[in-house]
Amino acid sequence: MRFFAALPLILALAAAPACAAPQKLQDGPVAAAPAADPGAPLWHFETATPGLVAASCPAGVQNLDPLPIDLMVSPLAAADTARLNALMPSGATLAGAWELSSRNPLFGGLSGLARLPEDEGGGLLAVTDEGHFAWITLEGGAPASAALSAMRRPDGQSFASKQDMDAEGLLYQDGIALVSFERNHRIEAFALGHCGAAARAAQVASLPETQPATQGGRQIDPNQGAEAIFLTPQGTLGFGYEGTLGVSPLGEVLAGGTARWTGVRAPAPRLHGLVAKEIAVHPQTGETLPIYLFRAWDPLRGNRIELRWGEGDPSVIRISRPAPVDNFEGLAAEWLEDGRLRLWIISDDNFNRSQRTLLFAFDISL
Template identity: 30%
Template sequence: MAVLLILLIVGYCAWAWDEGPNRFPAPAMTVALRAERIAIDPAGVAPLRLVGAWRLTADDRRFGGLSALATDRGRLLAMSDSGVAFRFSPPGLGDGRVAIADVGDGPGSPLLKQNRDSESLARDPYGRGWWVGYEGRNTVWLYDRGFRRRLGSIEFGKKRWPRNVGIEAMLADRGHLILLPEGGGELVDVAQGQARPSPLRGTDSRISDTVRLPDGTVLVLLREVGLSGFRTALGVLTKDDGGWTITRRVPLDLGPFANAEGLAVQPLGQGATRLWVVTDDNFQPPLTTMLFALDLPPGGWPGKN
């Protein structure tokens, strides 16, 4: 019954996606962030080490829908799938508050969620601010550090990807934007004003996010939903003569209601690396906003081919 409920929720959200007005911009606020520890089996994420798992709540109707994640000066930066940015310290650190701000500009009317379906986030390698990918509009925008002003954008056209399978993950390197559509099957390298698609293999699951580890390894967050609920895994993105492939997967048992959509990396010093995974609650219970901290084992990424 619980799994059937998940499927109904996912189906309902897909149906309601175009309805509107369904987005309500509000002034920037800083409110208390509650982080309730939750229990998961550490063996379910091995050989990664479980540092902690929390359920996050805040007294602002905009908090939720977290679909992209990054680290920024020791804090976590999350983006919702309706164009809202959240900045907060990891649980147990900082002041226990979250700064909430609507992105100052974006594609289309700000009253329609489908126009502000921000699903991917990447730091600009030139220090100008942040790249945000809007899945519903097939476009990426460059903002200043506070998301107040657009500095540039790249349009791919409404018909480039079908609804709900567009840009879901993004990496920004000097001179390149690497885009991963949620539906898989291809990787798009944007350089010098040209978008060059390449085949992507190993994507039987939906792509949720991607990060580059300090040693250069690129991880991809993978997610699918079935009769047993949500299933999550991390895999390595590698390039070969035929295009790109996702290999060396490590399954993550985060629970059947863990709709994992955001992934961030945090170097800890002395070669240690922490991964942060956040879930999207879709603003529909029983899904909730959960945050997981996972440390890589010594020696780097453990996944096997």
């Protein structure tokens, strides 16, 4: 969702310089107060998988394909791609930039993003903040077609209220889509690789309704929830709230279906909030690389994003006007055969005619 929090202060600071001093790319400490229940065991993907599949695809549920929809794919104009290319740091190249649209009114609001494995058709999977999954096929590294399916509640029916359907974060592992939701702050699993669009929501965890005590402990705004969701190399599940004004707290999921703050926060630039985080594990070396997508918005400068994958300016892409930019929220990473890392980002158009669904791909040499 759009970053409207603390708008009066944003307006007051809008004329300030956009670039802050370089900062080390690591999750920073939040002072004081130990995390609640420090001895509670953490949730683990491998341990949880059998139960999630059984709950999401119960006996008797048949595999269901998503509904194909028309997809119009428009590569960005040469002037726009030139502006994006001018922003690339050393070692980064623009692999593609497209605007996506459809006559289907349910297409839009794309938030979380994941790259699907080749044995499951490849392509991209996205979630919408109106409670749908969107499959985007790729041909030659470019988007080609799309399909939609409504997310299903545990009883098999579609979500009926915005309170329950506001999907934001997404990760995909071994046939299971893990989705974080705002408003009704939670994480649910959908075993799409096992029964397709018939998959039902399986509860993973309820998420905090209040900020960490070190940030005042106030009630979480409906649109400042878990935009980011990520798996650690150990198989535990982390999440990050968008937060406000450069303060994006991180948390971890517990085995009992609850969650806690970790006492650290994402390294968000000033006035930016965390909207996506992924930990990329190199398939040969096992080395890990945290990747972050941060977003800011104000009525004077519009949308601004920072995509970070390392320390310092050589490892960050900053996009703002006059370059093409919109409300980017989704992030997915994949390792290419030549050893480079491809980063995909997608924008949430909020189902607003004045906004666009943009899909960008960047190739990173590490």
